[in-house]
Amino acid sequence: MTTPPCHPFQKLCCISQSGDIHLLLVATGPHILSLDLKNGGIVSKWPNDAVQSAERQSLEELGNGIVDDDPPAKRRKPNLSKRQQDEQEDDSRDSSISVEFVSERAKGQRRKKKKAVEPVLPNVSHIIATLDGLRVVATTAEDKCIRVFELGSSGQLTLLSERHNDRDKFGDVYALPLHPSLEKATALPSKPQLQKTKPMKPSASELTVHTKGNLEALRQQKLQNASASKKTAPTFEHRLILGHVSLLTDLVVGTDPSNDSREYILTADRDEHIRVSRGIPQAHVIKNYCLGHTEFVSKLCTVPDLPQILISGGGEPSLRIYDWLRGTCVAAASLEEDLKHLISSSAFNGLISSGIRAVSCIQAMKVRDTDDLGDVIMIVVAFEGIPGISTYLFHPEKCLLKQDRQYVMDANVLDIVLLKESGLMLVSLDNVHSPLSTKEPTSHALAPAIRVFGLKLEKFDGEQQFGWVGYDPATGSHGTVHNGSFEDIASKLNQTLQSNDIRHEIELQSATKPNALYSPLGEFLYGLENLRKKSQGDGQEQEAEELAVTHPEER
Amino acid sequence: MDWSTHYPAFVCPDQDMEAGQPRRMSKQVEIADVGCGFGGLLIALSPLFPDTLMIGMELRTQVLSYVTNRILALRSQHQPQPQSQTQQPSTDPSSLPSPSPPSSSFPPGPLQNISALRTNTMKHLPNYFHRHQLSHLFLCFPDPHFKARKHKARIVSAQLNAEYAFVVRPGGCVYTITDVEELAGWIVGHFSGRKVDGEEEGDDGEETVGGNGADKTKGVEELWERVSEQDLQSDPCVEVMREETEEGKKVSRHGGRKFVSVWRRREDPPWPDEVC
Known part of the structure; x- marks a missing residue:
């Protein structure tokens, strides 16, 4: 191998600002790039080299190079979704109307062992833009930092704020003001010191304790010193909005089609549920649940033109379409056979990592079909660690979901964006791992x-x-497409994205255990299979039995 | 969810057996005992609401099989006619005797209205009940989870109280009882939205949904109101909860205290656009 591999583009995000400005944001390793979708050129890169070296230095000073040696995916991945209320005309910059949801994905196991390693910049795990396209929020995986950027009219990224979160929580959704107010941020940290002076009071006496485990807990509680180190709350303003008992996997915002001032928060978890809650500030009012998945729900997708529809994908793998406001499933399809077909037509079989089959990405847009069925939604689905995509057509009037076509790629699909206006689909590929594998380097x-x-x-x-x-970058060929030619932009994007300026070279470490599903990088890029419940639980809490998923309506 | 094996006496008569379809029930479950343990509460409540279906929910497999056997044995004891030769106690609900045709002897025999199932209620409550299905939900002597880092596992939290509000109808109640004073304070705090003395800030789970200090927005507590002491006196459920549960008896024997709080479900608040 002559050139070391570069970090693939793990996340894509398209932005339309007012007027005619279309930008593509790309996350590659710790970098965020903004590209102009008219000419395919790079507008901005964050962090730029100056910022980067400064950060490196501060990282070294701060931690003396000490970081947890947990593999990245063992840590929580902040999961972002956000909305901006219709206050765009009122361009007051510090209006705290904008609310951002941060939900957290986490794995419980944390090891305390620490060792010194070379400081690395944290990888960007999510990027999302406000509706008006003026602000961009990005989170990083390893240090759980939330950064807010201003997006200039020509696409320059300017960092406005960063907030670090070190709480060990999962399953909860918080609202954060888009722009942290300085006063509140400085007022909060004084709190933990106050409580240290509180006398320690055990919460039970021997009289009230019944079990051996409780007795032990009580004994430890008594031993515990009042000065025992406390977990500190985040130093920024945040508000708990809602919580699931299990890990959250995705979050989208839905609007009541008959009353667009009523918004709902739709959250999915690893226990097969999709919860529909009222929007802020009434997220504790649960409207209903969308049930029916039999494995973790990995992805949610709404369609801008058809606000009543929610598309969800899971680990079965399956695709389900809900009338989410009523909590009813209007169409569902198992994707098991489609996935098998996709794998067998990809011509890479033999390498497949067993067990991988979760839906990793869903994108949808309204297209008009020709067979007089009215609106048709095109749904594009990617699976974890699979070099290809599968498309589906959904006819809302007939509630008809049918498989459309499959497109084989030369590497595993990581992320997809659809650009409705220009009729383009951008697919980012994992050109580091072998097709169908999430741990073997590609040959x-x-x-x-x-x-x-x-x-x-x-x-x-x-x-x-x-x-x-x-x-096809090799031949430059294409057909005549619906909205004119896309050859131009395609070739320019390809050129730009292969240039040396944006390469973030990486070293591909091999998986730590021989039977592991992921390489360390693969765990960051994929990691969905970690959500699957292991069939043989350890002892008393047999999850398998709980999988006898029931539905209250079927009584 | 097929309830017919749980309450054979409440299966609708004259149904064609459709393959794969659960049989229709004449009633739906309205009372749930979360963490029912050995079933003392259900057995004592059964004659108080003979026409209301009640379900006990228990995580521990062995405890569940005990309570299932206990209910079946009691049912056959109370069988008015000696036709109980088929009623063998069984641990597996699927092998229960097939529903007997609804007897001419209406109302159904005692204890026909109670049953139990194994589930993790914290995770799967919405899988068993639709919106506003329940009139009573009992949380009796829940695990206190003393360690602060385990507080998220407590059965009462801002997050879970929102789920209880989903399954309990407006006017319905959540009944809580504990012998741990600190936990009682925790429960009151999380249903009322008020900070309680002794509750430490900064602990996991300390926040209330929607409420944060000076913030005026209401959280989940706007869905609940505490039932007055006076109303509790006239509610037979409270007496049953205090005296008939196994834990309640144990605490009495030890001379411990019992802390009761009952929370009535309010109507959903109006949408902001309905207020203006």
């Missing part, structure tokens, strides 16, 4: 890190239908 020549597709109306199965036409 193939480096695949492009991103592939561009254009929506085309063409004959398929004897009918005029929409399909995706891929831009």
Whole structure:
């Protein structure tokens, strides 16, 4: 191998600002790039080299190079979703109307052992933009930092604030003001000191304690020194909005189609539930649950043109479509066979990491079909560690969900964005790992890190239908697509994304255990299979029995 | 969810057996005992509401099989006619005797209205009940989880109280009892939204949903109101909860104290756009 591998683009995010500005944000390792979707050029890169070296230094000073040696995915990954209320005209910068949801994914196990390692910049795990496209929020995985950027009219990223979160919590959703107010941020840290003077009072006497375990807990509580170190609350303003008992996997915001001033928060967890709660400040009022998944719910997706529809994907793998306001499932499909088909047509089989099959990405947009069925939603689905995508068509009026086509890629799909206006689909690929594997380094020549597709109306199965036409960087060829030519932008994007300025070289470490599903990088890029419940639980709490998922309506 | 094996006396008569379809019930469950233990509460409540279905929910497999056997044995003891030769106690609900045709002897025999199932209620409550299905939900002598870092595992929290509000109908109640004073304070704090003496700030789970100090927005506590002492006096459920549960008896024997609080579900608050 001549060139070391580069970090793939783990997250894509498209932004339309007012006017005609379309930008693509790309996260590659610890970097965020903004690209102009008109000319494919890089507008801005964060952190730039100056910032980076300064941060490196401060990291070294701060921690003396000491970090937890947990593998990255063992830590919580902040999960972001956000909305901005319709206050765009009122361009008051410090308006705290904007609320951002931060939900946390976490794995419970934490090891206390620490060792000195080379400080590394934390990887960006999520990027999301406000509705008006003026602010961007990004989170990093290892240090659980939430950063807010201003996005200039030509796409420059300017860091506005950063907040570090070190709470060991999961399953909860917090609201944070988009712009932290300085006064509150400084007022909060004094709190923990006050409480240290509180006398320690055991909460039970021997009279009230019944079990051996409780007795032991009580004994320890008594031993505990009043000065015992306390977990400190985040030093920034935050408000608990709602909580699940189990790990949260995704969060989207829905709007009541008959009353667009009423918003709901839709949250998914690893225990097969999707909860529909009222929006802030009434998120404690649960409207209903969307049930029916039999494995963890990995992904939620709403369609801007059809606000009543929620699409969800899970670890079965399956796709379910809900009328979320009523809590009813209007269509569902098992994707097991489609996934098998995709794997067998990818021509890489033999390498497949067993057990991997969760839906990792869902994108949807309204297209108009030609067979007089009215609106049709095109749903694009990617699976964890699979080099290809599967598309589905959903007819809302008929509640009909059918499989459409499959597109094989030369590397595993990481993220997808659809650009409705221009009829483009961008797919980021994992060109570091071998296709169908989440831990073996690839032996193939480096695949492009991103592939561009254009929506085309063409004959398929004897009918005029929409399909995706891929831009081939080698030949530059494509067909005539629906919205004119995308060749130009595709070739420019490809050129830009392969340039040396944005390469973030990495060293691919091999998996620590021989039977591990992921390499350390793979765990960061994928990691969904960690949500799957292990079949043989350790002892008393047999989760398997709880999987006898029931539905109250079926009484 | 197929309830017919739990309450054979309440299966609708004259149904065609459809493959894969649970049989329709004449009633739905309205009372739930979360962490029912050995079933003392259910057995004592059963004659108080003979026409109301009650379910005990228990996480521990062995405890569940005990309470299931106990209920079946009691049912067959109370069988008016000696037709109990088929009623063998069984641990597996699926092998229960098939529902007998609703007897001409209406109302159903005693203890036909109680049953128990094994589940993790903290996780799966919405899988068993639809919105506003329950009139009574009991949380009797829950695990106190003394360690601060375990407080998230407590059965009362801002997060879970929102789920209880989903399954309990407006006017319905959550009944709580504990012998641990600190936990009693915790429960009151989390249903009322008020900080309670002795509760340490900064602990996990200390926050109330929606409420944070000076913040005026209401959290989950706006869905609950405490039932007055006077109303509790006239509620037979409270007496049963104090005296008939196994834990309640144990605490009495030890001379311990019992802290009761009952919370009535309010109507959902109006949407902000309904207020203006």
